[in-house]
Structures are given as structure tokens and as C-alpha cells.
Amino acid sequence: MANLDNKKALVLVADGSEEMETVITIDVLRRAQIDVTVAGIALQNENYAKCSRGVMIVPDQSFSNISKEVLSKKCIYDIIIIPGGLTGAQTISSNSEIQELLASEHRDGKFIAAICAGTIAIKSANINKGGKITSHPVVKADLENEYNYQEERVVVDNKVISSRGPGTAFLFALTIVEQLLGKEKRDEISSPMILASTL
Amino acid sequence: MANLDNKKALVLVADGSEEMETVITIDVLRRAQIDVTVAGIALQNENYAKCSRGVMIVPDQSFSNISKEVLSKKCIYDIIIIPGGLTGAQTISSNSEIQELLASEHRDGKFIAAICAGTIAIKSANINKGGKITSHPVVKADLENEYNYQEERVVVDNKVISSRGPGTAFLFALTIVEQLLGKEKRDEISSPMILASTL
Numbered sequence: 312m313a314n315l316d317n318k319k320a321l322v323l324v325a326d327g328s329e330e331m332e333t334v335i336t337i338d339v340l341r342r343a344q345i346d347v348t349v350a351g352i353a354l355q356n357e358n359y360a361k362c363s364r365g366v367m368i369v370p371d372q373s374f375s376n377i378s379k380e381v382l383s384k385k386c387i388y389d390i391i392i393i394p395g396g397l398t399g400a401q402t403i404s405s406n407s408e409i410q411e412l413l414a415s416e417h418r419d420g421k422f423i424a425a426i427c428a429g430t431i432a433i434k435s436a437n438i439n440k441g442g443k444i445t446s447h448p449v450v451k452a453d454l455e456n457e458y459n460y461q462e463e464r465v466v467v468d469n470k471v472i473s474s475r476g477p478g479t480a481f482l483f484a485l486t487i488v489e490q491l492l493g494k495e496k497r498d499e500i501s502s503p504m505i506l507a508s509t510l
Numbered sequence: 511m512a513n514l515d516n517k518k519a520l521v522l523v524a525d526g527s528e529e530m531e532t533v534i535t536i537d538v539l540r541r542a543q544i545d546v547t548v549a550g551i552a553l554q555n556e557n558y559a560k561c562s563r564g565v566m567i568v569p570d571q572s573f574s575n576i577s578k579e580v581l582s583k584k585c586i587y588d589i590i591i592i593p594g595g596l597t598g599a600q601t602i603s604s605n606s607e608i609q610e611l612l613a614s615e616h617r618d619g620k621f622i623a624a625i626c627a628g629t630i631a632i633k634s635a636n637i638n639k640g641g642k643i644t645s646h647p648v649v650k651a652d653l654e655n656e657y658n659y660q661e662e663r664v665v666v667d668n669k670v671i672s673s674r675g676p677g678t679a680f681l682f683a684l685t686i687v688e689q690l691l692g693k694e695k696r697d698e699i700s701s702p703m704i705l706a707s708t709l
């Protein structure tokens with residue numbers, strides 16, 4: 312049986328991150344009792360991330376405050392998650408500290424998950440090149456030469472979880488729950504959310 | 511053809527509101543160029559609503575700042591929207607200023623929309639009694655004696671739009687878009703979100 316204790320997730324959020332993808336992921340993981348930390352990256356107003364459609368989300372931490380702890384393995388996450396939203400994804404994928412973090416975490420056997428345009432951070436961190444990936448169609452051209460590009464709604468390959476857009480965010484989040492905690496936990500939290508019969 | 515200009519929506523948010531239902535609705539409406547104002551109700555920390563799974567959302571306005579303008583019709587919304595999350599829904603549905611606002615707006619032919627536990631605010635405002643409604647199953651017992659309770663994923667009846675939970679929030683938001691702006695607008699914004707084939 313999967314160990315239900317102490318699973319920890321780090322969700323990165325920047326100005327321009329897609330708020331639905333961000334919030335669906337955080338909420339669904341917390342419904343599964345995963346300990347989620349929302350870290351703000353290079354926010355113009357340090358108090359909140361101004362997301363792609365203007366929703367303002369207060370992060371739990373500033374990434375600059377926790378990056379040293381994370382990189383030095385004092386603070387250990389089971390998964391790092393990157394939402395979409397083109398502007399936010401560009402900020403996240405071009406940050407060298409994050410590139411280093413994603414690469415080292417993946418080398419250590421941790422999961423890396425990205426949805427929509429957030430998937431470009433997987434490429435910029437040089438993770439799982441040649442492996443299977445999906446993304447929002449708008450960034451397909453950035454990925455298909457260096458990955459085995461898939462049109463599936465969610466793809467899991469070598470501890471890299473990728474997905475396509477706001478409409479696949481529930482499936483993305485539930486797949487993360489299943490990978491970390493098993494199918495039973497996924498099923499347990501699905502029912503009260505009144506999901507569609509196919510995601 | 512529907513008039514695409516100047517549609518205005520007011521989304522009410524309190525501590526304990528369901529963050530997925532709140533954010534999916536705001537985001538999808540803004541994708542349809544609806545002018546959305548997020549108003550915070552009785553927030554413990556006036557800077558943000560602490561939602562049901564800990565996501566902190568900064569409102570655009572405090573409801574107490576705009577309630578006079580809204581009640582005196584200086585500020586006119588085409589729709590008022592109440593998310594779920596039991597604690598948030600209780601705060602919103604027990605607020606007498608909001609009850610007055612919802613009732614007077616509905617009398618004036620405006621839409622009232624609620625999802626999940628947010629639907630109890632429709633009852634507390636005495637709106638469309640005997641009409642068709644749906645909700646999250648947890649509040650079905652509060653509604654079924656005074657409404658024609660439905661198990662549909664979204665219900666539109668006499669300018670009251672109701673829905674069931676986080677998993678029906680995309681359908682809820684798209685139904686609002688269709689009611690305000692027509693099916694063409696709904697279809698236009700649906701495609702980039704990569705929604706499931708049935709919602």
C-alpha cells in the first residue's frame with residue numbers, strides 16, 4: 312500500500328500563471344492530504360501572483376526564500392508542479408535556479424509535473440529528452456523535436472507528468488494523486504467533486 | 511445577436527469559499543470578455559479570502575464598499591454569482607445585505623447563479639421558490655422541500671442558474687457565458703481550454 316503520510320508538493324506560481332490550472336491542482340492535492348506549498352516566483356507585487364485572467368493568488372512562500380533549502384535537500388518535495396499560462400510559464404522556465412532545481416529533483420527520483428505551457432520548463436531544465444510528453448497545442452512546436460510528442464490528455468513517462476490545458480487540469484491533478492498515493496486515494500477524493508464521467 | 515459589450519458579473523467570495531468553483535467561474539467569464547468583479551464578504555484578513563483548501567485569493571473589492579452602489583443601482587451587474595464551499599456559502603447566505611441584493615436583482619430581471627453549497631443563498635434570499643434547482647448533494651435536503659430539485663449537472667430556470675460541485679464548474683461557467691452572450695461565444699472560448707467531450 313502507498314504511504315499516505317508526508318507526501319509533499321511544491322507548486323510554482325508566477326505573474327501570468329493560469330489560475331484554473333494552478334488552483335485545481337493545489338485544491339485536488341490538498342483534498343488528498345498532500346502537503347502543498349505554493350511558491351511565488353519573481354512576483355511584481357510580492358504579496359500575490361497576478362494570474363493570466365487577473366485572479367490574484369497569495370503564495371505560501373516566496374521561491375527565493377525556500378530555494379536554498381530545497382536545493383540543499385533540507386526541504387524535500389515528492390513532486391514539483393508547474394502550471395501553464397504563457398507569461399508565467401516563460402518566467403518559470405527561464406529561471407536558472409528553477410532549471411537547476413527541476414533537474415536535480417528529477418535525477419533524485421522525484422516527480423516533475425507540468426501542464427499547458429508550463430511544459431516548456433521541462434524542456435528548459437533538460438529533463439527526460441526523447442521521452443513522452445504532451446502540452447497545450449500552442450507550445451507543441453517547442454517540444455516535438457526533442458520529445459516523443461503525444462496528443463493524450465495526460466502523459467506519465469519516467470516520473471514526468473504532463474498535460475494540456477485548463478480542461479485537463481482535474482485529470483492532471485488526479486493523476487498526480489494516483490502516482491503519489493495510489494488509485495484508492497484518487498477514487499476516494501473524486502466522488503465528492505462530481506466530476507464528469509470522462510475527464 | 512447578443513450584445514457582447516458591457517456584460518458585468520459580480521462574484522462573491524468569503525473565507526471558506528471553494529477555490530476551484532470561484533476561480534474557474536471568474537477565469538472562464540473573463541475569457542468571454544465579461545467584466546468580472548470579485549467582491550470579498552466579511553473576510554477575516556481583509557487582504558484575501560482564505561478559501562476552503564487554503565488558497566488565498568485577493569478580491570477586487572470589499573463587498574461593503576460596493577453594496578450601496580449596487581443596491582442603489584448606480585452599479586449594475588447582469589449576474590451575481592455565489593461559489594460553494596460550505597463555510598463560505600453559510601457566510602454569504604446569512605448576510606442580510608446580500609439577501610436583499612440577490613432578491614432585488616432577481617426581481618429586476620438579472621441572473622443569479624450559484625454552485626455547490628452556494629445554492630443555499632438562493633433559498634435564503636427567497637428567490638424562485640418552487641422552481642427548478644440543483645446543488646451539491648450535501649445541501650439537497652435544505653433545498654428539496656421548497657424547490658423542484660433536479661439531479662442535472664446544471665439547471666437554468668427563471669434566470670436562476672444552479673450547479674453541483676467543482677467538477678461541474680466549467681459547465682456552470684460556460685452556461686453563464688451562453689446565457690449572457692450566446693452559444694457562439696461559448697463555443698469560441700471552449701476550444702482553447704481543451705475540455706473533455708462531455709462536461
Ligand SMILES: [Cu+]
Pocket residue numbers: 528594595596626627646675676
Ligand atoms: Cu462545495
